[in-house]
Amino acid sequence: MAKILLIDDSRLIAHAAKKTLTRVGHEIILAEDGVAGLEKAKSEQPDLILLDLIMPGMDGYQVCQKLIKEESSKETPVIMLTSKSEPADKVKALKIGALDYVTKPFDEAELVARVNIHLRLKELYETVQEKNRQLQDLANKDGLTDLFNHRYFHEQLSKDFLRARRYHESLTCVLLDIDHFKKFNDTHGHLTGDVVLKALGCIIKDSIRDSDFAARYGGEEFALVLYHTDGPGGFDVAERLRRRVDDNEVHDKGNVLHVSISAGVATFPHKLIHNSKELIECTDKALYQAKNNGRNRVEKFDG
Numbered sequence: 033m034a035k036i037l038l039i040d041d042s043r044l045i046a047h048a049a050k051k052t053l054t055r056v057g058h059e060i061i062l063a064e065d066g067v068a069g070l071e072k073a074k075s076e077q078p079d080l081i082l083l084d085l086i087m088p089g090m091d092g093y094q095v096c097q098k099l100i101k102e103e104s105s106k107e108t109p110v111i112m113l114t115s116k117s118e119p120a121d122k123v124k125a126l127k128i129g130a131l132d133y134v135t136k137p138f139d140e141a142e143l144v145a146r147v148n149i150h151l152r153l154k155e156l157y158e159t160v161q162e163k164n165r166q167l168q169d170l171a172n173k174d175g176l177t178d179l180f181n182h183r184y185f186h187e188q189l190s191k192d193f194l195r196a197r198r199y200h201e202s203l204t205c206v207l208l209d210i211d212h213f214k215k216f217n218d219t220h221g222h223l224t225g226d227v228v229l230k231a232l233g234c235i236i237k238d239s240i241r242d243s244d245f246a247a248r249y250g251g252e253e254f255a256l257v258l259y260h261t262d263g264p265g266g267f268d269v270a271e272r273l274r275r276r277v278d279d280n281e282v283h284d285k286g287n288v289l290h291v292s293i294s295a296g297v298a299t300f301p302h303k304l305i306h307n308s309k310e311l312i313e314c315t316d317k318a319l320y321q322a323k324n325n326g327r328n329r330v331e332k333f334d335g
């Protein structure tokens with residue numbers, strides 16, 4: 033069953049169409065002029081709109097143009113109802129954005145067939161869009177942790193950097209690395225390594241603000257991008273995360289594993305940072321420092 037909005041000033045036509053389409057299981061909402069039709073298109077979110085061409089006040093062409101401009105209805109299929117049989121009117125309706133037309137007085141079977149075919153096409157279109165979204169997600173995400181992947185991280189950070197520079201916003205990058213990750217793999221096998229990575233992915237997702245951005249940078253390295261965050265603020269986020277990981281136990285096959293991380297933090301603006309590549313390099317230097325200074329700690333880049 034679909035919800036169909038029928039905009040027509042003729043009661044006779046409206047009721048005939050309503051009867052026909054209700055019989056095949058659709059829900060019909062009626063509007064008797066363009067203004068009411070546009071309102072109902074917005075409030076009712078119909079699956080399809082049947083639109084009369086000749087109406088007092090706003091005609092079908094004008095209504096159709098407005099529907100297409102409106103975000104909420106721009107993808108809703110519109111079928112024009114026209115009593116005119118001149119090809120020019122039909123062509124004009126199709127050019128404006130109607131997907132089809134039905135000539136009045138309509139044949140019941142034809143009306144039903146045309147409505148159903150456009151509902152079906154809409155459904156297919158939505159399926160394709162959903163699949164595209166899923167593919168995009170797969171292409172941008174790391175399969176193990178469900179965080180964004182290395183490629184997408186670089187793409188996103190370079191955009192974020194340009195934005196931060198243009199609007200004079202602070203932008204903090206954090207790189208973190210699991211301490212002695214190799215020992216998990218060596219002692220318990222690679223599957224345990226995966227459990228550790230997943231657990232850290234969950235903690236990261238749970239710890240950052242919705243507006244921030246986290247990625248698996250590679251192997252056992254992760255990256256965070258913190259927006260509108262200065263150096264001390266970024267350090268606090270990293271330090272809180274480090275403590276949370278340190279306090280947490282990872283359970284795997286009866287083993288209780290202790291995981292710790294080292295993290296480096298760098299913030300733009302900084303005199304040595306002019307682009308996203310330099311921001312990463314400086315963050316990496318701070319991470320190296322954290323490892324060098326004994327691990328399970330956070331260091332910020334001072335230059």
Ligand SMILES: [Mg+2]
Binds near residue numbers: 040041085
């Ligand atoms: Mg009319």
